[in-house]
Amino acid sequence: MNLTDSVTLKQLRTLCAIRDAGSLAGAATRLNLTAPAVHTQLRKLEEQAGCLLVVRGGGAAARLTMEGVRLCEAQERIDAILAKVEAEIATLRDGHTGRVCLGVVSTGKYFAPGLVALVRRAHPGLDVVLKVGNRDEIVLLLQQGVVDLVIMGRPPRQPLVTAYTIGDHPHVMIAQPGHPLVGRRAEITAHDILSETIISREQGSGTRILMTRYLDRIGEGEPYSTIEMDSNETIKQAVMAGLGIALISQHTVIEELRAGRLARIDFGDLPILRHWFVLHDAAIEPSGAVKTVLDFVRDQHGAFLPQL
Incomplete structure (x- = not known):
């Protein structure tokens, strides 16, 4: 039998x-x-x-x-x-339960945990897992299908994605309080900026890409000196120690600017205004829990982003 x-x-x-x-x-x-x-x-x-x-x-x-x-x-x-x-x-x-893997570029780690907390309070049956890395790492996870949704700045060209703007993403030039360039907007030249040591993120970082394009544009090819750091936290500590200046996401330095541990350099068209996006692989239509999280993030209209 x-x-x-x-x-x-x-x-x-x-x-x-x-x-x-x-x-x-x-x-x-x-x-x-x-x-x-x-x-x-x-x-x-x-x-x-x-x-x-x-x-x-x-x-x-x-x-x-x-x-x-x-x-x-x-x-x-x-x-x-x-x-x-x-x-x-x-x-x-119906998207009331399930597991969603959310990829976030490292700059977003300053607000991503708070966003996950908001999602879980609104949808307690959902399990949202964070994957944090630099731009290249997160794009690779998206290509491999490891992450369901991604929050990042400029959307990648590959893989093809469907992207939605979720809020402003300003980038500022920071220096040690009392630095000679702080408070001198009208007097600062591009040469003054490029004469400083620039503290830079590693290759593969979206902030690094933005910094390089900006400095190349204002300097028209003028060389400059950089020191590479592999995290925003290390960059902030280096700038506070007087090692150099840095172009960085304002969302990573909100608390330091408020407390006066860092200061902004006002120059030209700074701050550079970019946007945050939530995106997914264009070949995969979100459903269930993934759609619930996507809709929730979009409906926030950037309210979870740090404000100065």
Whole structure:
């Protein structure tokens, strides 16, 4: 006997209908089947079980053997499990439960945990996992399908993505408080900026790309000296120590600017205003939990972003 490979839900439900109706004819009426069809289902089930499941009494009456009772009990447990799974599938489909992997470029780590907290308060059934890395690392995770959604600045060219603007992303030039360039907007020249040591993020960073383009534009090819750091925190400490100046996301230095541990250099068209985007692979239409998180982030209109 190997019921797991052969028995069907239809056969088990037929057996339970016989139990409930007290006869094969009554079961046929309940199931909207013919009497021969009920006989066939019962005969196949008894062959598979290798024992008698129903005892015919006087007239048309029928009752289940102990083996038949056990199979009906199993059917009831199966129905309960399927009902539970059906409800779980509905919540997954409707986006009330599920797991979402959110990729965030390292500059966004200053607000991403707060955003995740907002999502979980609004949708406690969702599990949002953060993956933080520089631009190149996050784009690779998106290409590999590791992350469902990404928050970053300039969207990548590859893979093709669907991107939505979620808020402003200003970049500022920072220096040690008391630095000679602080408070001298009208007097500062591009040469003054490029004569300073520039503290820079590593290759592959979106901030590094923006800094390089900006300095090349204002300097028209004038060389400048850089010191490379692999995190915004290290850059901030280096600038506070007087090692140089840096172009950095304002969202990473809000608290230091408020407390006076860092100061802005006002020059030309600074701050540079960019935007934050939430995006996903264009080939994958968000659904379920992913769509719930995407819609939630978009509906915030950048309210979770730090403000100076």
